[in-house]
Amino acid sequence: MGVRGLQTFIERDCPAAWSVVSVKDIADNFRLQTGRNATVVVDGNSCLRAIYGGLDWVHGGQYKQYIEKLTDFINFFTRLKISLVFFFDGPTVERKRPVWCERREAAQRDIEMIYQLLHSGTNVSEIPSRLFQIPAGIGLATRIFLKTHPQCTVFTTVQECDEEVVQFAVQNQCFAILGQDSDYIIHEGTYYYMSINHLDIRRGTTYIYNRFALARELRIEPFALPLLASLVGNDIISKAQLSDFHFGLFNRHPRNRELFFAVADFIRHFRDENDIWRSLPHICKDVFASEFCFGRTNYVPLLESSLLSYKPFSGTASGENVERPLESWSVIVQTAKELMKSNVLMTAVYGVVADHTFELSASLEDRQCNRFPSIAVHYLALRKRTYGVLLEQCSTRMPVIFEYCANKNKHLQREEVLADPVPHGLHPGLLTLWDKTLNTPAIDRRRWSLFVWGLTGSLQLPIERLMYLPLKLVAVVAICHYFTLAQPQFLEEWEIYSLLVQTLKLHVLGTEDLRSLRVPPTNLRCLNIAAMFLRGIQHVIFLANAVGLPVPDSELSPVNVFDGILFHKVYTDTKNGIPFSRQIRHQASEDLLTEMASLTFSRS
Template identity: 35%
Template sequence: MGVSGLLSFLENYCPSACYKVKIETLLEEYRQQNGTVTLPTIVVDGTGCLRSLYGDLDWVCGGQMKEFKEVAEHFVQSFKNLNVRLVFFFDGPTVEEKRPRWVERRIQSMRDVDEILNLISMPPYKSQNLKRKHRNYFILPPGLGNVARFLFKTEFGCEVHVSVKENDEEIAEFARKENCFAVLAQDTDFVILEGAKYYLSMANLRLTTMETTLYDRSELAVALSLDKKYLPLLATLMGNDIVKKNELTKFHTKISKKNHYKTAKQVAAFINDLQINDDDETVYDKIAEEVFGDTSKSSIIKYSVESYKPISSPADDSIVSELDCKTESWKEIVREALRRHRNGLTSAHVWAIVYGQPFELSTALENYRSNDMPFAAQLYCPLRQRMYGILLKEKPFPEGKTEHQISEWVVVPGFELMKSSIVISPIYPTVPHPGLLALWNDSSQDVADKKWNLFVNAVSETINGDELKKLDSHLILPAAAIRYMYEYDVISEDEAKAFIATAVVVSHSPAEWLRRLNVPKINERAVRLATLYTRGFGMLTLLVTAIGEPVPLKTVMPWLSFDGKLFQKIYDAATRRKEENFILCNKKEENLDAFYKVASVVFNDPLYKNRKS
């Protein structure tokens, strides 16, 4: 992520542009220089900071969501203690110009997943060996981005934005307009972009002392003897998400003989030697000829350079006007979908679908070399199709067409051979649909009932919606997700019971107790099932936001009903040791009562609780 080799150059060879700072000291200086600013703003690259924020929590077993919530709360409170306003930005849909890079990263992470699952399945397994061997590997627990976004907004009251275009550019633009104190991120693109006064490192942040590393854009330019206005060209010719580093190998070899230190220095020297005339319209042709020996590459160089330059994003009305909405009613729906997306009120996928962009599903801990269980993208395809039907029911058909089609970039076996996205069609609801604007904004009981019916209809035609509705709110999505997996014969009855018991135990378990859980042996099948479950839970959360919250989003967050390590322990108890339900429920009657209520929905058996444990 960011500019290839720049972080290494900064940290190893450029001390004037990369040094440790105390954030409190910087704030004092900033307040003295800006006397009218009482609440300095730090813009956080929410997506880019997830890895550092998640830290050392277990990520193999499916995610430690309640522990993550505590970590995130401590993070927010640490900045509140310094009287700082945090504003989070999260990625929206992938910008299509960066699709090749997105695909490349997914292919690499598929290889990582293969290696991780091999280690888990090779006896004798030791969890500490996995951590040691995979210090540099990390697969985000499915849905963590959505969890973090809703967490910061609904639980901690932070300002949250979701990007429409490139996230880095929107962060930099916001930081400039709002005269922000700092950007907190881990992406060297921010060294190049003009944004806040300071760019602070998330990876090096220590909350105990509130110290981190500062990367100084101006000092970098001085160290390279380069005018700051040419930093975007430097980033382009070092390699970034637009111009790949491997495409520059011959150029780098020619000027620096593959020495990382010399690469930065020599690229800067190369730029200075060009003696660029800013009025010369052929300058990119000349650079392309020098770098690639091919003037046709001038357009991608220009695109990369201009992506770093300060620009104003188009107004939302302009974004809506770009679409051929055909009707005013659909245009109003698109406008409202954009507003909700910007403000983090829905999953980012909702805007993508309404706007006509592809649906994305990234890599997770699935065995892409085996077909012994379905893959998440395939398993939940019917659910997505029914959700598409809800979102696109009012959209006019394209000219000359009688059907909508949705493009999907989803990671499945053979993904590395895909040259284009998969295309699927929506399945329209068979129950009354009051219209998206009503679903999103009408609080009447009539619309609330229609929301619920649409939700149940999208999940399953066989699930008992009345019994599902009677469950405590935090158990509705777990019951629906487990029912879906059971209905499609993905899990056995014992495995379903393990998921149910996990859901009812987590809600009454403090994070500290979950943190102390030790899982000496990890079951590979349980890891993969946890992936399928959390993917399904994420799809249901997406459905909930698409319909306008048939159940309050705050009451169905995954930290209320899932914990990866706990699931591993209960899975072993349920499937290998065949423990009684009371034991699975942590020997608590209140948990057992909730277990039977959920089980009656999952197994579609109102008398399930009367069966033998």
């Protein structure tokens, strides 16, 4: 995230540019100096790993315990009377697509290495931390939890997250930005940038960074830092695009420290910011020489884009407040945008209606296991029907979506997907579906009917019985039913039952109970089922958002349906012959299991 190697360079080689501080002390000083309340703007995505910490991730994640840690994080700032405003990533900005793809392919290689280690008998606890993968659904569970938390304000970005974070912090004169994205060290105008990786809520300390000290150490002016970041490599200009330039500085591949000082030497002669802008063609010719020689690429727009990304933008998008006919497609797009920004609807809903690319990151699935389909392929039918719901009213373009979905069986590439048409008479219109003031039985029935159609491609799943199921069980029944529709079948019936049972057990176990569970021997098939199931829950929440949330997403959250170690235990116990009745031990839960199984395996 951010400028490649900058965090390491500062912390190892530039001690004047960082310091350990007491969060309470600097917040008190801020109030004293400015007379304002202290607000921290949190880059949500860059904080997930630090908050998740040392919880188990290989088995699929420990969501209840993660939410407990997230609550402790929030309470730390609440005790200090510091307000929290969270920002989460919206659709990927297309100029960053090459770097996004690079990182997903790197994650896929790491996942292959994880499974190679597991196949060779390596214990889960011995897997190197550098291979860590944030459990699928943690980001979504975080957003769902925070939007109902009274101490937090949550936004989803339309532009690049770090740019909107800085804009908000500057415009609202906020106390600090909290995250782990070295772009914040380069940005102008922020009061403090605090590191989430170094936040110790027991001691109340963290690191803060000083961009002026960084510039002094490199013997450049602060105005040149965006150019330094661009030529070292960031989220817009990739390492691969700069590799020839970096090699040419030393006639070899430089070490991290060498690279920063060498790039600083390369740009030190610029007198001011205007001098840099006037010189962009010459800079690009020197930096991207091989590309220029063959006339293949004009890198000036790319470098411009990188430099501008470090300047907080202001104002609203052109035409955003223009009145339009009530039922026009542009009003639907604008409504989806506003609902996404305020964290009411998930990013993918706005992304589809606004003609953005749909994304599915790498999952913890085993490439060597050919008995399971790729997760991306398995859920394609569900996505196509969800796209159909979202594009039913669009007459301005073909009902086609472009996807970047990580697939264990092939290289990451853009795919074109045609949406499935919605059956005639089933769709009342997106504005009607999304309007939560319209909660009449008739409209609610339409939401449920579209949900069932999106899930199954028919209306054969008994809607009334699904509607009257406890809401926390809808997601697990929905995705387990979807498993039964797969052709050919790749899960055994007892494996699907195991998913249902672990959800019921999860509802009666607290975090202390979950912490006390012994981790059973690792079963690689069970890990693949967990990965498949968790991506399924994300797809179900996407569908539910598209049709107007007939079930609140707080009920659909992964927190309510899955714990990786618990599922592994239930799976192992079942495989070893322990009956489900002994595992549940409550008559009410047994009755629920009977109803859940009846719906899961329903064919009428």
